[in-house]
Amino acid sequence: MKRVRIKICGVTRLEDALVCVDAGADAIGFVFYEASSRTIDVEQACAISRELPPFVARVALFLEPAPAAVQTVLDQLRPDALQFHGRETAEFCRRFAWPFLKSVPMGEENVEPRAWADYYHDAQGLLLDANRAGAAGGSGKTFDWQREAAMPDMPIIIAGGLHADNVGEAITRFQPYAVDVSSGVESAPGIKDAERVREFTAAVGRARPGGMERRLSEGATEA
Numbered sequence: 001m002k003r004v005r006i007k008i009c010g011v012t013r014l015e016d017a018l019v020c021v022d023a024g025a026d027a028i029g030f031v032f033y034e035a036s037s038r039t040i041d042v043e044q045a046c047a048i049s050r051e052l053p054p055f056v057a058r059v060a061l062f063l064e065p066a067p068a069a070v071q072t073v074l075d076q077l078r079p080d081a082l083q084f085h086g087r088e089t090a091e092f093c094r095r096f097a098w099p100f101l102k103s104v105p106m107g108e109e110n111v112e113p114r115a116w117a118d119y120y121h122d123a124q125g126l127l128l129d130a131n132r133a134g135a136a137g138g139s140g141k142t143f144d145w146q147r148e149a150a151m152p153d154m155p156i157i158i159a160g161g162l163h164a165d166n167v168g169e170a171i172t173r174f175q176p177y178a179v180d181v182s183s184g185v186e187s188a189p190g191i192k193d194a195e196r197v198r199e200f201t202a203a204v205g206r207a208r209p210g211g212m213e214r215r216l217s218e219g220a221t222e223a
């Protein structure tokens with residue numbers, strides 16, 4: 001069974017980043033959107049990044065940024081990936097010649113992830129979040145998981161309102177490449193709560209993509 005990766009977004013403090021990594025996070029997200037309550041400046045992000053152990057990805061998140069702001073972060077932080085959370089065009093996302101993730105605003109009606117995959121085909125993955133187009137994420141709200149949405153054949157990251165008690169269901173339902181959380185592991189915006197972080201990563205570890213019935217019907221045995 002494939003392991004579901006974990007990204008913890010909106011980290012603003014070194015101690016929180018280290019808790020996330022110790023709990024098993026694969027990626028840490030820094031929010032460079034100035035209006036966010038989780039915003040971080042590039043110097044702070046670099047200071048945290050320098051203390052991270054190997055094999056932990058650093059993701060730099062933007063919402064409709066000026067190209068120069070992205071370039072500054074690329075030059076100084078050299079993140080593993082960019083994440084664009086607004087109405088950035090595919091052309092804009094690729095102009096930096098850097099790996100990127102694109103959020104899909106599942107708070108909008110009639111958003112079809114497969115169509116986005118065609119448009120953002122050179123993204124490393126699509127991140128399905130609960131926001132509306134152009135609106136900030138990190139709201140702690142889920143999107144309508146019941147809605148029929150054809151999943152494209154590229155890495156899918158589920159975000160929006162996840163926490164330890166619902167992430168297992170999200171994994172069963174979507175069989176994503178990764179899950180992304182911010183509010184659900186916080187005690188206040190931008191302040192991660194060590195216990196919630198550990199409960200979240202443990203819940204991801206227990207989750208069964210595709211559901212137990214399906215695994216058993218495929219001949220798998222319960223671990």
Ligand SMILES: O=C(O)c1ccccc1NCC(=O)[C@H](O)[C@H](O)COP(=O)(O)O
Pocket residue numbers: 009010031033036037038061062063085129135136137138139140141159160161162180181182183184
């Ligand atoms: O976190 C923010 O403040 C933010 C601002 C502007 C654009 C995106 C933002 N956050 C996106 C995310 O942190 C993630 O998509 C996150 O996993 C979902 O957030 P949450 O519902 O709080 O778990």
